[in-house]
Amino acid sequence: MDVHARTLLTIITEADLERRLTEDILRLGARGYTISDVRGRGSRGARDATLDQTRNIRVEVICTREVAERIAAHLRKAYYDNYAMVAYLADVAVLRSGKF
DSSP states (O other): OOOEEEEEEEEEEGGGGGHHHHHHHHHHTOSOOOOEEEOEEEEEEEEEEESSOOOOOEEEEEHHHHHHHHHHHHHHHHHHTTTTTTEEEEEEEOOOOGOO
């Protein structure tokens, strides 16, 4: 099977950031993203999605390592101090390299 190495950047954050975050992701070189509504509990308490103010999203971006690190560095600088946000990177293998 013909597989290609890419990086999965996963971001879990406040739903209010969706528009700004997706604009940043595309501007910084990603070709696309997937967004899911999520719930959970962390250092800033429970995020149960019962109110718009407590909704969280998970943004997944598959891209090159360079782009993933560029986006992650931007997130740290622009959002970490003022928003509930977790981001992590994972190595993945994709079958359609041209999409990422």
